Amino acid sequence: MLSPRAGAPPPSCPRAHSTYALAQLHAALAKSGLSTGSATPATAAAAARACARLGHLRAGRAVHGASAKLALLPASALLPNALLHMYASCPGDHYHLQLARLLFDTMPARDAASYNILLTALAVGGHVDEALELFEDMEDAGMAPNEVTVVAVLAACADVGDMDLGRKVHSYAKRQGYCGNVLVCNAAIDMYVKCGCVDAARAVFDGMGDRTTVVTRSSMICGHAMHGEGDKALELFAAMRRQGVRPNGVTFVGLLHACSHMGLVDEGRAFFESMEKDHGIAPAIEHYGCMVDLLSRAGRLHEALEFINGMPMEPNSIVWGALLGGARLHRNVEVGEEAIQRLAVLDPGNDGYYVVLSNIYADAGRWEDVARVRRGMKLRGVKKTRGWSTVSVDGTVHEFTAGDCAHPQATAICDTLDGLLDEARRRGYVPDTSVVLLDMDDAEKERVLARHSEKLAVAFGLMTTPPGTTLRVMKNLRVCRDCHAVMKLISEIAGREIVVRDRNRFHCFKNGVCSCRDYW
Incomplete structure (x- = not known):
């Protein structure tokens, strides 16, 4: 008998199953005719949709198995798409996503819905x-992505920094008339911001006119802040206030970031204090983290420490990490050691914190302490993250590591x-x-630096792009001081704009100057 086991939802996608809901599922399964062999693709699809709605994928797998035995799958795309949607309904569940991919790959006939379902699940998961590879396959197959898929693919492009494809998807959305959808515009703004083209993001924003929402405005404020355009972020917030748009928590994250990257301590403090007083928004842990970052960057390390000790919630690794970053910037060993003691408990496997402390010791010439930190990392089984940088040329992403000799060129x-x-x-320079x-001589250190x-x-x-082309480089770690200085000069030497997205922010190098104004 084809039947769900009451009270035993799959651990990957748990949902509460009331007696009424389970009764509905039993009714759908009985009505499908799968148990008696009288099922049709339509009735089996209805059963699969019921399983997806309840998140009862164990029963859903049984529907799939029974459908296969009755040879219902090849009849049309209706049933396979329903099963595909069912497996994709829990995109964070790798096992069921694998089943969705296997089903998709073995479907005798796929339609646009098949691609849209799987592509969205892959991107969200x-x-x-x-997901990006499947999008290109979809285009080659002559299928039309819908608005939901466009949003998912733009988000995927933002995650990997693929602006070539992101721009292509956005152009497609405009041709299809999808840009009347605020969600599509918001996704395009986010994609352009995260791919290092804040001007394109602002063009989308300005083109929305009065259709912008608080989400749209907050995204744009955060985008300007990430790109070192704090003045534009503050201007946009002032326009929000004039137009009576209520800010949300994300708005203030952007504002505090903007103040942090511009060194506007008093303005940042005023924004923080106004959250609850003027807007009824209780500051969350991320807002406290922004304030610690603001104070630490400005060199007010002990004030930042007092701020942490006065927090109404337990500070997390982000908060202590911001203090550690400030200690590195201002070469304060004492505060750095205080921060690392907390971080060793909160996030013991994060190599980045130990590397920063090593930096602080190295700046102070304390090489024995540098060696001690490294020994401690080895004892804890913490390995230093391999640094890499990527650059996209003609749609192909090229990855480099320090001292890389593996590239064909x-x-x-x-x-x-x-x-x-x-x-x-x-x-x-x-x-x-x-x-x-x-601990090596300066000549050898220079050779190491030259191959970052x-x-x-x-x-x-x-070498590989036409003169005048903007270069966009993505880096998984924070750009070092030496590379930052070199990039400014190379932008002037080559007459190019160079945008580097590192772990913390964007640096836009142009005519020998960086958008961060060397405050980072």
């Missing part, structure tokens, strides 16, 4: 590369980079060897 890349560094030296946390991944990515980009 974090399988970004697979490695020799030409290194020759190009060495030429750029020679010219940079003639313009006053002096390698900042303090960022190399190895972001430098290699930029050299390759300059």
